[in-house]
Amino acid sequence: MSMLISPGYCAVGRQLNAIGTGCDPCPTHQFKNSSGNTVCLPCPDGVTSFTEGATACTSIYCEPGKTLVSPVCQPCAIGTYKEAKGNTACTTCPALTTSSGHGSTSTTQCDTIVCKAGQYRNSVQKSVCTSCPLNTFQPNQGATSCIDCPSDHITLKESSMSPGDCVPVCKAGQYRNSTQKSVCTSCPRNTFQPNQGATRCIDCPSDHITLKESSMSPGDCVPKCTAGQQYNDLTKTCLNCPKGTHKTLSGNYDSTGKWIQCLPCPENTTTLGERSISPLNCTEIVCPMGTYYTLNNSNTQCAVCPVGKYNDMRDQPQCTQCPPGNTTFDTENVYIESCVDDCSEGYGFSSASGKCVICATGEFNDKKGSNPNHCKKCPAYFNSTQPGSKRCLVPSNTYPLLVDVDVTIRVKYKISIGSCNEPTVLFNIQVQIVKIMRIVFASKNGKRFGQSKGLCRGNSCDNLVIVKGIKCSDITNRRKRRAIDTELEVEFKFENISSYVTDLADNSSMTTQDVIAQILWEAAVDKELNPKKGVIEYFDLGNVSVVELCSAGKQKLTNACETPNISCQKNIDSRGREWNEVFSGSTSTHDCDEGFEGYVSRICDSNGIWQYPQYNCQRAAVSNAVKQTYLLTGNVTSDEVINALSAVVEVTEYGENPNSTQLLTNKEISVLTHALDLVAGLVSRQGIATYDVAKVFLKSASNILDMENKDTWLSLKQANKNTSETLLSSIDEIGSALRKRIAAGNVGNVVVVNKNCVFEVKKVTDGTVKFPDNQTIQNDTQGDNNWIRQSKSRIFLNTTALGDVVVTIVIYKDMTDIISSRSSSNRSSHNEVIVNGPIMSVSISDNSTKLVSPIQMTFEHGQKNFTNATCNFWRFSPEQLGYWDNAGCIVRTSNETITVCECNHLTNFAVLMSPFVEADEKSSEIRLVSIVGISVSSLCLLLTIIVFAKLWRYVRSDRSIVLLNLITALIISYGIFIGGIDLTEYKIVCTVVAAALHYIYSAVFCLMLAEGIGILIDVSLVFAQNSPLRQLLVFAWGVPVIIVGSTLSITKADGYGTDDYCWLSLSRGLRWAFVGPALFVILFNVIVLIMLFKKMFALKAMVDTPIKDKIKTTLWSLCVLVPLMGVSWILGIFYVNESASFMQYVFAVCNGLQGVYIFVCNCVLNEKVKDGFKRERIRRLNKSMMSELSL
Structure with missing residues (x-):
């Protein structure tokens, strides 16, 4: 209610009402704390008054966005809001919305989705x-x-x-089951999964399986072995069940997870071959140790190991050869211990001493018969006169000395052909007679008569040959013709047999001609000599003549074989051993040095020249190393192979400057190479090739190939040993074993670099093989690879057509003194050609025999000044020495330092070259002829210039100016040729010289062309007003600039200068940049010559000239035009070709004649010059007379 107060005054908590008649209480949320007529004030933020007439705001009161949380106001939580002041609760945001923060004051702030x-x-x-x-x-x-x-x-x-x-x-090798999602299940067999968290596993290819569950890689998928095969976990491949085993089931394991292995055949049975699928295949005989099996008409037969071989395993397809220099006493040997020293002729093995000893007097060893390693007693009536005999001789009081002879036999037949004029019939009869004669002698040979060689060599008696054809004569004798009316005489010869033989019935000796006569007589009695009864009948034996053959070291002197007075002089070999003088054709022997077992022999050949000594000596250390390799049999591991080969490395590695007793001998290199060959075969069969195995194997091989062993290798090569061939073959086999493992993904690429060979096996996926690859060689930090980095030898092969292949590449540093140079054209010679430089071997996993794209190889020559290069490959020959063959290979290019070859197949390659033949262009004779010729030519050209300068007022003409330009060009060319042709050591200078020669020679020809054009104009256009001289000279000197400039631009100077000369290369088409214009000039000048002759003989003055003057004029014309022909400078293009030495001589001579021709034709025979001399002489006389008159 209003309170009446005195005007203008209100108590606290009250304010004057609107009409000013009284004081009303302050409304809620306002206060007034002083008396007077002032208005009530709103409560501050956060407090209020809930009653009217408040004198103070004491109650808490929250602002919008806040709510009372006694005793304070708190902002509305996220997801709520409050629009008005007060202590009411915050309102929740509409459904599925919320506020982005606290204290939201409006629903519009609920703008965030829940x-x-x-x-x-x-x-x-x-x-x-x-x-x-x-x-x-x-x-x-x-x-x-x-x-x-x-x-x-x-x-x-x-x-x-x-x-x-x-x-x-789920880990790799597992997958998540679609039903039990929380469970990881192992990948079943024959599937794999390389990734984590997979929901399924990947199937192996159809012909592959896995060997376990939970496989994580595609590499875990291995081939599924068929029946007759078993899985090899080491090589990850299916191997055929070996002979003597079988496997019926296919697959690698059975349903229980047990491995399915090849089962052995019952005792004393075996299979016919590998990959047997049933025990029913076990029907063949098991060949015991000491024998080997052969297949004959699908049946197995056992044969005993021959002398020199052994077999320590049952049922093998072959016996193992004893190490080089070893043999066995007899056949059917089981263990390697049966291999003893292989004694040479005149020596026999002693069981007591365990080595070869010299045969005593009365004994011999010719290395023939059933016991070739034993000394044998001489037969009755024979004897050996000294120890170490190779054969026994007949004592002089019984028969002459036993010698080798050729025996000629004439036999006579009667035939019924009616006439001798039927050559075809006679030839067929001759064939039948030869056949029956060989059958008769072969059937008798060795059954009754025996000697060192035998009448027949081999079962077919091929050494019985016809000397002359059939001698045919008609038998008439003026009598009635009979049914058999033609007589034939045929002459045969037994080549190189003994003059005496032994009758095995009573051990007595008979002359060979007596034996032949007796055999023919017995055969005639038994009707064995008639090829066709009633048509061809033997009826008589003609003469039997004997011609003695001289043995090695003897010559035919006065109808007898005598030893000439030739001997090998006293000599000290490379190891310091002294060899005393001996007669030619003899062999000298020594004991080995202390610490070695064996002997040393050396042959003095028939020319009195010592051959290389054969050191058949071996140290205990080498023997022990070799034995370690022989013990590697059965299921050997790679570590065991490495240990055995490490022993080989130890005995073959030299320190600095080894002495002669440390060097490997002939026998040691032979047995070590044989051991490496056995190891290579074992590694290949067992599938245990690895980088470490290859590294130690190739280290052993490189040590054996070291040049410290040069003399030993030369000795082995001279003795025709196949040791180097065996070493190449064993390294090839190691490469083949690694290729198989790399192809299967078991090992990575392999690079091994050693002092004497570099070896790489790698998988090629980009279709290109380049070797050596600088990056690959750089990565091999353990090898001695400086030589291969510096080598110019290279290999390039395009394998795109073959797909992904694994390739083996081997480069042998220098095999000149190591491997034989026998070739397909000459398999006996080692001296006509040499292997000049490295040998390169390339093999691929593809079995193709012929390449789609040829392999290209660059061979750096080991020695310079060798010629006639040929590209060859080594043709291996079973049971005999191999040789070089060039089939399928061509020479792309060759110079003094390299040869580039292309071949359409792969194997071991090398370049054969003729030795000690210097290129002719470097000989002193050629140089002398060239210098003299050019000097004479230059002198004549200078004289020509002097003459023309002296008489210029009389001889001046366009032709004279062109001629002087030509002479100047020739002199310049001579100077550049002599001074710069050999500057090959300076590449840039050499290129400049070659380009300068090309220019100046081209200018010479263009000047010749200009002179020809000038002659043609002079003759054809007699009244021509304008001289073409300026245009001709611009043409002559300018066109060569275009020719040389364009050629340099196109070739980028490639071919300007070679390794031998600073001149254009002959190995490409660049030569035609010079020869082409030159031939054009020659052809043009020939045409000019013809036109000139035609014009000259058409002149009336020429018709009236006597024949003698005609001939003189013709010869003069020829002399004028010969220099213009330029033939000698065409020959210059061939000067650098070492195969064209004749051209070099012709070129040198023509150089000298060039200047002489120009001088003679343009000075001596030139009428203008003669007239000029006369006029000059007259001018001088007149001048002299005038001077006298003036006095």
Whole structure:
């Protein structure tokens, strides 16, 4: 109620009413704490008064966006709002919305979406809900982030809402079961999975399987072995069941997981071959140790190991050869211990001493018969006159000395052909007679008569040959013609047999001609000599003549074989051993040095020249190393192979400056090479080739190939040993073994670089093989690879057509003194050609015998000044020495330092060259002829210039000017040729010289052409007013600039200068940049010559000239035009070709004649010059007379 007060004054808590008649109490939420007529004030923020007439605001009162949470106001929580002041609660935002912060004052601030469980709200796009990504979850609504699963768990989908959605991660080799999602299941056999968290496994290819569950790699898929094969876990391949075993089931394991292996055949039975699929195949005989099996008409037969071989395993297809220099006493040997020293002729093995001893007097050893390693007693009536005999001789009081002879036999036949004029019939009869004669003598040979060589060599008696054809004569004798009316005489010869033989019945000796006569007589009695009874009948033996053959070291002197007075002089070999003088044709022997077992022999050949000594000596250390390799049998491991080969490395490696007793001998190199060959075969068969095996194997081989062993290798090569061939073959086999393992993915690429060879086996996927590859060689930090980095030898092969292949490449540093140079054209010679430089070997996993794209090889020559290069490959020959063959190979280019070859197949390659033949252009004779010729030519050209300068007022003409330009060009060319042709050591200078020669020679020809054009103009256009001289000279000196400039631009100077000369290369078409214009000039000048003759003989003055003057004029014309022909400068292009030495001489001579021709034709025979001299002489006389008159 209003309170009446005095005007203008109200108490506290009251304010003057509106009409000013009284004081009203302050409304709620206002206060007034002083008396007077002032108005009530609103309460401050946060406090209020809930009653009227308040003198102070003491009650809490919340602003919009806040609510009372006693005793204070708190902002509205997220998801709520409050629009008005007061202490009421905050209002919840509409459904599925929320506020972005606290203290919202309006529903408009509920602008943020509430995300469901499994989602979260993006902090940037507040109105967007994002699903929880894989491997996270969120169980609550309205979340702003998701919760990560534990580290080894994942979720299978997005928007996961529970920690139970996090399941364990499936490892590689496992997959998640679609039904039991929380369970990881192992990949079953024949499948694999390389990735984590997979939901399925990948199947192996149809013909592959896995050997276990949980396979993680495609490499775990291995071939599925068929029946007759078993799986080899080491090589990851299916191997055929070996002979003597079988396997019925296909696959690698049975249903229980047990390996299916090849089962052995029952005792004393075997299979016919490998890959047997049933025990029913076990029907053949088992060949015991000491024998080997052969297949004959699908049946197995056992044969005993021959002398020199052994077999320590049952049922093998071949016996093992004893080490080089060793043999056995007899056949059917089981163990390597049966191999003893192989004694040379005149020596026999002693069981007591365990080595070869010299045969005593009365004994001999010719290395023939059933016991070639034993000394044998001489037969009755024979004897040996000294120890070490190779054969026994007949004592002089019984028979002459036993010698080798040729025996000629004439036999006579009667035939019924009617006439001798039927050559075809006679030839067929001759064939039949030869056949029956060989059958008769072969059947008798060795059955009754025996000697060192035998009448027949081999079962077919091929050494019985016809000397002359049939001698035919008609038998008439003026009598009635009979049915058999033609007589034939045929002459045969037994070549190189003994003059005496032994009758084996009573051990007595008979002359060979007596034996032949007796055999023919017995055969005639038994009707064995008639090829066709009633048509061809033997009836008589003609003369039997004997011609003695001289043995090695003897010559035919006065109808007898005598030893000439030739001997090998006293000599000291490379090891310091002294050899005393001996007669030619003899062999000298010594004992080995202390510490060695064996002997040393040396042959003095028939020319009195010592051959290389054969050191058949061996140290105990080498023997022990070799024995370690022989013990590598059965299921050997790669570590065992490495240990054995390490012993070989130890005995073959030298320190600096080794002495002669440390060097390997002939026998040691032979047995070590044989050991490496056996190891290579074992490594290949067992599939245990690795980088470490290859490294130690090739180190051994490189040591054996070292140049310190040069003399030993030369000795082996001279003795025609196949040791080097065996070493190449064994390294090839190691490469083949590695190729198989790399192809199967068991080992990576292999590079081994040693002092004497570099070896690489690698998989090629880009279709190109380049070797050596600088990066590959650089990566081999353990090898001695400086020589291969500096070598110019290269290999290039395009394998695109072959697909992905594994290639083996070997480069042998220098094999000149090591391997034989026998070739397909001459298999006996070692001296006509040499292997000049490295040998390169290339093999690929593809079995192609002929390449689609040829292999290209660059060989750096080991020695210079060798010629006639040929590209060859080594043709291996079973049971005999191999040789070089050039089939399928061509020489692309060759110079003094390199030869480039192309071949259409792969194997071991080398370049053969003729030795000690210097290129002719470097000989002193050629140089002398060239210098003299050019000097004479230059002198004549200078004289020509002097003469023309002296008489210029009389001889001046366009032709004279062109001639002087030509002479100047020739003199310049001579100077450049002599001074610069050999400057090959300076590449840039050499290129400049070659270009300068090309220019000046081209200018010479253009000047010749200009002179020809000038002659043609003079003759054809007699009244021509304008001289073409200026144009001709511009043409002559300018066109060569265009020719040389364009050629240099096109070739980029490639071919200007070679390794031998600073001149144009002959190996490409560049020569035609010079020869082409030159031939054109010659052809043009020939045409000019013809036209000139035609014009000259058409002149009336020429017709009236006597014949003698005609001939003189013709000869003069020829002399004028010969220099213009330029033939000698065409020959200059061939000057650098070492195969055209004749051209070099012709060129040198023509150089000298060039200047002489010009001088004679343009000075001596030139009428203008003669007239000029006369006029000059007259001028001088007149001048002299005038001077006298003036006095």
